[in-house]
Amino acid sequence: MKLVIATVLFFLGFAQICRGQTNGTTNPVNSQESAAAFSTNSYAVLGATPQQEALGRSQIQAMQPDALPLRIVFLPHWKYVDTARIFRLHVPAGFTSALFTHLPSRTVFIDADRYVSDESLGYWLAHELGHLATNSVKEDDAERAARKYRKRLEDASKRAALKQLQSAR
């Protein structure tokens, strides 16, 4: 039990430090810019490479979820397994999980060694955002919300592909 508390405090403390640093280095911006930054970047991404962070943030932005996580934590596989065990995660059959959400702290954990591809990251992020939007641990609830997020993500990547085609002409 002590280990659980220590781990949660570790993540919360870590997130706090990161947020403090971000605020400390941000230059004053006009209100429009800060409003836009708040809506898309108000959560912390920890342990990610710059590419992983950029990808995750752009996918979440495209999905326009009803609720954002407070933080997204990328972990090496061994640490992910350990964390899942600490939170007593039960993964139902059919849900091969390289991601999970701890609802009380609104934290999404990602197994950085096992999410396979950019597409699968978006697919499973949609599922985790579904848990957050419905505030439910039930897989059915998460999947119901995830469907519309995946559709938005797909539409956004189609638009991006079209744009690329047009600029290549």
Ligand SMILES: [Zn+2]
């Ligand atoms: Zn789930």
